[in-house]
Amino acid sequence: MSDGPLVLGIETSCDETGVGIVRGHTLLADAVASSVDEHARFGGVVPEVASRAHLEAMVPTIERACETAGISLHDVDAIAVTSGPGLVGALLVGVASAKALALGLGKPLYGVNHLAAHVAVDQLEHGPLPEPCLALLVSGGHSSLLRVEDVTVGVDPLGATIDDAAGEAFDKVARLLGLPFPGGPHIDRAAASGSSVAIDFPRGLTSRKDVERHRFDFSFSGLKTAVARWVEAQQRLGTPIDVADVAASFQEAVCDVLVRKAFDAAQFHGIDDILIGGGVAANSRLRAMATERAEARGIRVRVPRPGLCTDNGAMVAALGAELVTRGRAPSALDLPADSSQPITTVVA
Amino acid sequence: MLLSFDTATPLVSVALHDGHEVVAERPSDHPMKHGEQLAPLIASVLADAGVVRQDLTAIAVGVGPGPFTGLRVGLVTARTLAHVLDIPVYGVCSLDVIAVEAVDTGTVRGEFMVATDARRKEVYVATYDEQGRRTDGPHVVKPAAAATALPVAGDGARLYAEAFPHAVAPNRPSAGWLARVVTEERAVLLDPDPLYLRRPDAVENAHRKPVLPGA
Ligand SMILES: [Zn+2]
Numbered sequence: 433m434s435d436g437p438l439v440l441g442i443e444t445s446c447d448e449t450g451v452g453i454v455r456g457h458t459l460l461a462d463a464v465a466s467s468v469d470e471h472a473r474f475g476g477v478v479p480e481v482a483s484r485a486h487l488e489a490m491v492p493t494i495e496r497a498c499e500t501a502g503i504s505l506h507d508v509d510a511i512a513v514t515s516g517p518g519l520v521g522a523l524l525v526g527v528a529s530a531k532a533l534a535l536g537l538g539k540p541l542y543g544v545n546h547l548a549a550h551v552a553v554d555q556l557e558h559g560p561l562p563e564p565c566l567a568l569l570v571s572g573g574h575s576s577l578l579r580v581e582d583v584t585v586g587v588d589p590l591g592a593t594i595d596d597a598a599g600e601a602f603d604k605v606a607r608l609l610g611l612p613f614p615g616g617p618h619i620d621r622a623a624a625s626g627s628s629v630a631i632d633f634p635r636g637l638t639s640r641k642d643v644e645r646h647r648f649d650f651s652f653s654g655l656k657t658a659v660a661r662w663v664e665a666q667q668r669l670g671t672p673i674d675v676a677d678v679a680a681s682f683q684e685a686v687c688d689v690l691v692r693k694a695f696d697a698a699q700f701h702g703i704d705d706i707l708i709g710g711g712v713a714a715n716s717r718l719r720a721m722a723t724e725r726a727e728a729r730g731i732r733v734r735v736p737r738p739g740l741c742t743d744n745g746a747m748v749a750a751l752g753a754e755l756v757t758r759g760r761a762p763s764a765l766d767l768p769a770d771s772s773q774p775i776t777t778v779v780a
Numbered sequence: 781m782l783l784s785f786d787t788a789t790p791l792v793s794v795a796l797h798d799g800h801e802v803v804a805e806r807p808s809d810h811p812m813k814h815g816e817q818l819a820p821l822i823a824s825v826l827a828d829a830g831v832v833r834q835d836l837t838a839i840a841v842g843v844g845p846g847p848f849t850g851l852r853v854g855l856v857t858a859r860t861l862a863h864v865l866d867i868p869v870y871g872v873c874s875l876d877v878i879a880v881e882a883v884d885t886g887t888v889r890g891e892f893m894v895a896t897d898a899r900r901k902e903v904y905v906a907t908y909d910e911q912g913r914r915t916d917g918p919h920v921v922k923p924a925a926a927a928t929a930l931p932v933a934g935d936g937a938r939l940y941a942e943a944f945p946h947a948v949a950p951n952r953p954s955a956g957w958l959a960r961v962v963t964e965e966r967a968v969l970l971d972p973d974p975l976y977l978r979r980p981d982a983v984e985n986a987h988r989k990p991v992l993p994g995a
Contacts, residue, residue, distance in 0.1 A: 478980060478981075480848065480980035480981060481980045483848070483849070483852060484848075484852075484974075484976075484980065486852075486856075487852045487855060487856050487974065490856050490859065490860065491859050491860060491863050494860070494863070495863070505864055520849075521848070521849050521852070524815045524849060524852065524853055525852055525853075525856050527815055528815055528818065528819070528852075528853045528856045528857050528860075529856045529857070529859075529860045531818075531819035531857070532819070532856070532857045532858075532860035532861040532864065533860055533864060534819075535819055535822060535823065535833065535861065536833060536860070536861045536864030536865050537864055538833065764820075765819045765820045765823060766816045766817070766819070766820050767816070768813070768815065768816050769815055
């Protein structure tokens with residue numbers, strides 16, 4: 433057993449009820465209950481459905497995590513919880529539960545930033561974070577490039593999406609192709625048998641003019657529209673749509689932009705380590721492309737395993753453990769859930 | 781030592797009952813923000829009464845009906861705290877708490893109703909006998925559909941005077957009365973499950989707008 437504080441982390445910012453338990457950098461349990469199936473027929477996450485599911489899943493998921501970790505709740509040194517950003521009604525369930533744990537156990541409470549937790553989770557897999565490192569966070573809710581000096585203190589935003597998040601583009605294109613929600617894993621699977629160069633889809637904000645203003649920003653709305661127009665044109669011609677080719681070409685366009693901009697930002701800021709996180713980091717093409725290009729450039733790339741990339745409680749616990757280790761001050765009991773908590777606020 | 785709280789209305793209310801009487805009670809100062817106010821209020825009533833968390837033997841929680849977001853804050857707090865402390869948790873319909881207070885404080889005699897604000901121009905309503913036992917409801921309805929000349933407790937009566945001309949106190953459930961209701965078993969004790977009475981607002985995929993503008 434390794435050293436470090438024993439921390440329980442709760443994550444309810446979207447549709448996953450996650451409870452993780454870590455000791456320092458060691459993962460002991462990562463219990464997740466997902467309401468994704470309940471959202472599938474709506475083609476996206478319905479906040480009220482998610483909030484109801486969080487309430488039902490909360491205590492059973494805490495119990496399951498403790499059982500897996502082989503600990504009693506009374507053993508934990510601190511409670512960490514995502515206080516934002518996210519869906520406010522969903523966040524509130526996790527925050528209230530975390531406060532009840534802190535009150536009932538007499539232990540400190542840390543309300544933490546969801547994005548910083550996506551960065552900190554990699555410590556569970558690859559050890560201490562390089563300082564500084566460049567983080568590319570991509571999911572259904574966010575697409576950001578961040579400079580991370582000390583994840584417990586603050587995170588510098590370098591760029592972000594100016595319209596859709598990358599994961600949102602996956603969901604919308606999946607819907608166009610008649611693939612189920614959530615789109616990411618289905619596009620990834622369909623793309624495996626397609627050609628990534630079959631269709632030349634646009635790479636957003638990469639033209640010289642755009643790069644002047646939005647060098648490290650992303651845009652996926654134009655790409656999504658381009659795919660829709662292409663599918664519509666084929667339908668008008670009566671040509672059957674090759675789902676695998678469209679999926680592969682679309683995926684290539686998204687990954688190309690993400691990786692290209694991450695490497696450009698790393699070079700610009702003189703950083704040798706890139707960390708990729710968030711649900712889209714589970715995409716096999718993104719992982720492969722980043723690794724390939726890293727070797728050629730002498731840059732190190734770290735990507736947690738797919739299960740730790742999607743939203744989970746372990747990432748919150750990992751950040752909590754780092755906060756305790758570095759002696760950061762805990763949150764007050766009147767901690768709010770902040771749907772738009774800025775990336776610069778690591779502990780609320 | 782019973783800890784009780786209700787988050788089914790805009791105001792949060794927390795109390796402690798020692799088996800004989802309410803020994804501490806605190807209402808929130810500002811409406812809404814249940815998530816921010818509930819835990820500090822619990823810490824405050826414990827301090828007020830000079831007891832520690834290990835002294836708690838049961839939890840009582842209002843299960844609504846009421847606005848969902850606040851309701852869930854109360855319920856997840858009750859469930860989690862009961863789990864950590866390994867003590868039982870009892871749910872009570874929040875309208876029943878208003879009803880028992882109305883009977884015991886003499887604002888009603890005979891049959892009466894309780895109506896609270898359900899927003900969207902609707903009310904949550906239930907009907908009670910002279911002892912404060914629920915005989916019908918709770919339902920969520922337009923005020924006109926539940927209009928009555930009977931005495932009506934709850935803030936719904938004040939909001940919709942045309943439908944409920946005979947408004948009486950109290951306006952909302954208090955945690956002190958919730959604790960009395962549970963200690964004296966004056967209402968049906970329920971599991972700590974929310975009384976939503978409404979399905980989630982959601983539009984099925986087929987009716988969503990297409991990805992292409994104008995398509
Ligand atoms: Zn996320």
